[in-house]
Amino acid sequence: MRTLALLAAAVCSLPAADFQVGAAAVKITPPMGAPMSGYYYNRAADGVHDDLFAKALVFEQNGTKASVVACDLSSVPRPIVEQARQAIEQKTGIPGSRVMISATHTHTGPVLLSGATRYNLEGEMLAIGKKYTADLPRLIAEAVEKADAALAPARISAARGREESLTFNRRFHMKDGSVGWNPGKLNPNIVRPAGPIDPDVPVVYFDSPDGKPIATYVNYALHLDTVGGLEYSADYPYTLGRQLSAVKGSGMLTLFTIGCAGNLNHIDVTTRAPQKGHGEAARIGTVLAGEVLKTFKRLERLPAAAPQTRSETVLLPLPAFEPRELEWAKKITPLFGKLNAAPFLDFVKAFRVTDTAARDGRPLEAEVQVIALGDDLAFVGLPGEIFTELGVALKYASPYRYTVVAELANGSVGYVPNRKAYPEGAYEVVSARCAEGSGEMLVQSATRLLVSLHSGKSGTPRTDSRR
Incomplete structure (x- = not known):
């Protein structure tokens, strides 16, 4: 009996295995002539300004793994998410339920022909689009496979920046009592914005025990629609990554996810200055990179822990x-x-x-997912273009000190306004394929998952750490 007790004590005193991170990127740029996404009319790509990528991080400790993937795409339809997860599980053994696949929402990427689209494609555009869509799950899985193969001991650090000059609420109260959407620069009928912004810039930094950069995860709530045209481009995250690599080295991966930006864009209506094109994307990416670099000076080392995941499907009316x-x-x-x-x-x-x-009355199925790394850091995935008020509310409700909310994760149900917006109308509400109250349902679901994962289930985070 004494021998068993000593053996048990020895086992309990063994140090935990190293926390590991792997990072990788796989090019997913479509061929020329593929249909481009982002607007309500057909466009065929005729060039590449910068390549599109699927970027993956894999987390591991004691054999437990999870992964986050960000794709330079407008969205990743649910069938593609499911196919990619299946391929990832086959290639790596990581359960598909432990993989979060999101889109950055670039408007200069391809149309994915999976489910209903707002394009009547035909001929070569249709053929190219179908072939690309069929091949995409394999490319996403390849990114995770490469990240899994690159697993190495790592440390986690996090900080929070604040950037107010780049993102604007694009809904406005107008003099006639209506709420307008993108009413134009210097419009004399504008009274005030109809909602807030979210200036939060959460940054999660991974490096080796000897200080070699591995990856930086950046999240920001701002639509990726600054470029336009017929060239493929990742939009402003392209410059963000280049600027961070110029400081940290080309071996570091920058993975960007978009925060809850369903009602936000980059247009400052108080100025006459034009804000379209690659120059504007470069400006935004450079300013955002500057804020991220500032956070590097105050990074907080977080305790490493095996990734824990929770998810549930919410039925939206x-x-x-x-x-x-x-x-x-x-x-x-x-x-x-x-x-x-x-x-x-x-x-x-x-x-x-x-x-x-x-849909013949069938509700929308929306997966809400949480991946937590210890008691301080959690990644949340929501499947749609979520109004920023909902994202802010979720971060305030979270028991984690760092809660990173990515929209357009694991599929998309389209625009998800908050309750206040529905009677106001305008583009996002006209577009919304879920009924009033759906956004609040997603926040409630994510909050439940966060609380269930957090070890201090009754704790409340510091006020200054929620944003």
Whole structure:
């Protein structure tokens, strides 16, 4: 008996295995001629400004693994997420449920032909798009496989920056009492923004025990729609990564995820200055990189721990529509993909009505996922373009001192406004394929998962650490 007790004590006193991180990137740039995503009309790519990538981090301790992946895409449809997870599990043994796959939401990436789209593609564009879509899960899995093969002992540090000059709420109270969307620069009818911004810049830094940079994870709530045109581009995260690598070395991976930016963009309506093109993307990426570099001076070392995950599927109610609206929408759908063939909001509403009708009453399935690394840091994935008020509320409710919320993770249900926005209307509400209250349901789900994972379930984080 005494021998067993001594043996048990010896086992309990063994040091924990090293926490490990692996980082990798795989190019996912489509061929020329592929259909481009981001708008309500067809565009065929004719060049590459900068390549698109799937970037992956794998976390491991004591044989327990999890992964986060960020793709330079407008979104990653749910079927592609499921196919990629299956391939990842086959290649690495990492359960698909422990992998978070998100999109950065660049508007200069490809259309993915999985499920309903707002494009009527045909000919070569359709053929190229189908082939690329079929191959994408393999490329995403390859990124995780390479990151898994690169696992090495690592340390975790985190800090929080604040950048208020780049992101703006794009919804405005107007003089006529309405709420407008992107009403234009110096519009005299603007009264004030209809919502806040989220200036939070959470930064998670991974390095080796001897201080060699491995990866920097950056999250920021700002739409990636600064470039336009027909060239593939990752938008401002491209410059962000280049600037950080110039300081930390080309061997460090910069992985960017977009925060809750469903109602935010980069347009400052108080100035006349143009804000479109690669120069604007470079400006934003440079300013954001400067803020990230400032956080490096105050990085806080976090205790390493095996990754823990939780997820659940939330059933989101559908918006109502009248039979006459469906008949009207069916007349608009043949015009999808044709520039100026119908008013913009007609395209938006018609797609929402026809997509909702096709569900035949079945609610939207939305996966909410949390990956935690210890008691201080958690990554949250939400599957849509989430209004920033919801992301801020979630971070305030979280028991973790560092809560990083990525939208467009593990699929997309489209725009997810908060309750306040629904009666106000405007583009995001017209577009939304989930009913009022859906956003709050996602926040409640994520909060439950965060609390269930956190070891100090009754604790409340410091106020200054929530943002």
